[in-house]
Amino acid sequence: MNPVELSGITFAYGEGALRREVLREVDLSIAPGEIVLLTGPSGSGKTTLLTLIGALRAMQDGQARVLGQELAGAAESDRVRLRGRIGFIFQNHNLLGFLTARQNVAMSLELHGGMSEGERLARAGEMLAAVGLADHAEKPPSRLSGGQRQRVAVARALAGEPGLILADEPTAALDKVSGQEVVRLLRDLAKTRGVPILLVTHDPRILDIADRIVAMEDGRIVQPARAAQPA
Numbered sequence: 001m002n003p004v005e006l007s008g009i010t011f012a013y014g015e016g017a018l019r020r021e022v023l024r025e026v027d028l029s030i031a032p033g034e035i036v037l038l039t040g041p042s043g044s045g046k047t048t049l050l051t052l053i054g055a056l057r058a059m060q061d062g063q064a065r066v067l068g069q070e071l072a073g074a075a076e077s078d079r080v081r082l083r084g085r086i087g088f089i090f091q092n093h094n095l096l097g098f099l100t101a102r103q104n105v106a107m108s109l110e111l112h113g114g115m116s117e118g119e120r121l122a123r124a125g126e127m128l129a130a131v132g133l134a135d136h137a138e139k140p141p142s143r144l145s146g147g148q149r150q151r152v153a154v155a156r157a158l159a160g161e162p163g164l165i166l167a168d169e170p171t172a173a174l175d176k177v178s179g180q181e182v183v184r185l186l187r188d189l190a191k192t193r194g195v196p197i198l199l200v201t202h203d204p205r206i207l208d209i210a211d212r213i214v215a216m217e218d219g220r221i222v223q224p225a226r227a228a229q230p231a
């Protein structure tokens with residue numbers, strides 16, 4: 001069974017006269033360890049699709065199975081549990097400014113239970129070392145560059161050993177070199193752990209990391225299976 005299996009996903013915002021369909025009959029499967037880039041014009045529904053897969057909002061129509069969890073009609077408690085098994089990375093990284101890099105990463109492990117605070121901090125330190133930030137672990141985000149902050153976000157997303165990574169424009173705010181570094185890191189860490197990645201991007205500079213590029217337009221997938229050009 002694939003970690004992500006979607007079929008016939010249709011989703012609308014608003015009701016009655018204000019109802020606006022933003023996803024139409026979307027089918028998508030992601031294999032273990034596969035890196036899929038989701039591209040398409042602004043407003044085509046990419047983020048909405050990502051938030052449905054991440055169980056951040058309730059489904060309306062269609063079938064979705066994510067990490068073995070059926071999402072259609074799922075209870076909120078099941079969605080919360082599923083979210084704990086997914087690593088999220090967003091454009092604005094969402095790090096807390098009053099915590100150090102290490103504390104930001106450690107905090108994400110609180111959801112997992114079973115670890116003491118000391119163990120969480122130690123694990124956070126290992127993850128920061130894995131993304132090349134061993135020397136920056138005790139700094140708050142304000143003392144890190146944009147690329148370093150995004151690497152903290154990668155460490156945080158991977159610390160809990162997620163079964164799936166969902167990333168929304170993780171390189172949008174970064175210069176070319178930092179953006180490519182973040183994405184390579186994500187790819188290397190994910191490939192060694194066999195974790196699939198679904199990454200929404202407008203950034204043509206990172207298309208070469210994809211196993212597959214999926215293009216959306218007006219709520220539909222228009223290009224289901226174009227292989228990425230070899231790097």
Ligand SMILES: Nc1ncnc2c1ncn2[C@@H]1O[C@H](COP(=O)(O)OP(=O)(O)OP(=O)(O)O)[C@@H](O)[C@H]1O
Nearest residue numbers: 013014022040041042043044045046047048049200
């Ligand atoms: N919470 C919401 N309520 C109502 N409409 C929304 C909401 N979120 C998004 N939309 C609309 O749904 C459509 C799809 O939005 P979505 O964010 O999924 O697109 P996107 O492809 O991710 O766009 P972008 O590349 O600009 O982030 C857009 O027309 C957007 O205005």
